[in-house]
Amino acid sequence: MPINNKSHFASKSLAQWLSYLETIHLTEIDLGLTRISHVAKRLNIDFSFAQVITVAGTNGKGTTCAFIENALLGDKKTVAVYSSPHIEKFNERLRINNIDVDSQSLINAFEQIEQHRGDISLTYYEYTTLAAFLVLMERKPAFIILEVGLGGRLDATNLIDADIAVITTIDLDHQAYLGDNRESIGFEKAGIMRADQTVVIGDTDCPKSVLVHANNLKAVVSLRGDDFAIEQHKKAASPSLWRWTFGEYQINDLNKPFIPQDNVATALTVLALLNDCSFVFNTKSVNALINQTKVAGRTELITKKSLNSRVLLDVGHNPQAARYLVEYLKSQKYDKLYAVTGMLKDKDIANTFGPLTALVDKWYLGSLSMPRGASAKELAEKLLLNEDSANCFDNITEAFRMANKNSTATDLILVFGSFYTVAEVRRLLL
Missing domain, CATH: 3.40.1190.10 (Mur-like, catalytic domain)
Known part of the structure; x- marks a missing residue:
């Protein structure tokens, strides 16, 4: 037809x-x-x-x-x-x-x-x-x-x-x-x-x-x-x-x-x-x-002169994906790991964060501005961090920019948690 x-x-x-x-x-x-x-x-x-x-x-x-x-x-x-x-x-x-x-x-x-x-x-x-x-x-x-x-x-x-x-x-x-x-x-x-x-x-x-x-x-x-x-x-x-x-x-x-x-x-x-x-x-x-075979947003490593450190993009948004990320990160060399994340509130946030908590040095939490999006405060609660000790931002862009500002060339910024999260940062970088 x-x-x-x-x-x-x-x-x-x-x-x-x-x-x-x-x-x-x-x-x-x-x-x-x-x-x-x-x-x-x-x-x-x-x-x-x-x-x-x-x-x-x-x-x-x-x-x-x-x-x-x-x-x-x-x-x-x-x-x-x-x-x-x-x-x-x-x-x-x-x-x-x-x-x-x-x-x-x-x-x-x-x-x-x-x-x-x-x-x-x-x-x-x-x-x-x-x-x-x-x-x-x-x-x-x-x-x-x-x-x-x-x-x-x-x-x-x-x-x-x-x-x-x-x-x-x-x-x-x-x-x-x-x-x-x-x-x-x-x-x-x-x-x-x-x-x-x-x-x-x-x-x-x-x-x-x-x-x-x-x-x-x-x-x-x-x-x-x-x-x-x-x-x-x-x-x-x-x-x-x-x-x-x-x-x-x-x-x-x-x-x-x-x-x-x-x-x-x-x-x-x-x-x-x-x-x-x-x-x-x-x-x-x-x-x-x-x-x-490389796929955008799947353990995608980006290096640019405008960035203070390397950035790893991954759309992983569930516990199994987080476990894979842990194994992948163990094969990478870096001094500090900064995690930039935003997630949908209907995801298993606590158990997705869980495998990564031992590796992440600082968390940068951004709110997703959509009906199913979790707020940065909700993410902090799942991480068992109070709002003062967590790095909470109104959106992913602000969270990423602060993570980049605080990182150095020997660090690694991990951006994960949702297709929406990766998309927002990827637009900034590419």
Whole structure:
């Protein structure tokens, strides 16, 4: 179906459309596939032209998608990635052949959805997901990688039957929507699976709920630890080198990646299982891909002459992500660690801060100015600091500028806690 029909909505800019979409549904998050399925049927959504990979997980989705994307692009395939949220501009949510979608294509898609949805109310995320689907139907890439927004079973991306389902990790996050334990959360993420489907699971301690659901569907599962594995180099001279094994594949002497090593292993397993993918599995080609794959806001290290110290940006916003950050920081050299953070109030703030408290020398807490944003005072309370002893600021920009002012060249500033937090600082720096 073409997506360039004109109507009285055509005069809206992308910013105006996005502002409008924020007003047409009562709640920001309203999980379920009923509404979006009705509209998708009217729009004749169909991805039969592509191989589809759907990636769910508590952490690691974006980096896993990026690694697979880079491999397919290197293999001269056409590939699209749909992800959320964005860091700097909305167009980042859909990239085709590593180029962000243009605003006019999104506007045309929004216009078509508005013409077909009738009186069906869609959330911002459902509406924008359908828009991405319409653009993809027009462009027809050979491979489509869908990053699940929240959970899996009831996420808008689960409208599509994928050829390969991927679950990166499972841990506590979004408990109000997914359940308060790993078994419940695992069940929700396992909802992206289909009968007889190829499934890759990167979690080293996979909940039983996931494996039971896969078994009931007779899915063909490749499980971390059982079917594919990571082994660190045993030689003291090169402890950062590692090996990935999966069936007949054994790739040695792999470099330390810029993204989590676990996600590289999961992505490599997906590539090995893809049809029509001729990626060469040897140390040279995998290392080239490892060296190439960097993702904005994921352990992104920035050095600039205008800064007093190095800055590490990471969108980590839950306890599992914080534990990974601790291990990463232990590999870095610095004198003092200054943490700049702002978080959403519905996150597990105390347990996200917890793993980092032993490493952080000074905290710079900024309020996030949005309905779900926590105030700096609320963050200080979670850190068990009183308002006088904590460094509290009205916004992230002020918090970062003070951290930079107080730091020296041998220190490190960690900016983490939310996509919104990283986005604000990243705009200042880049």
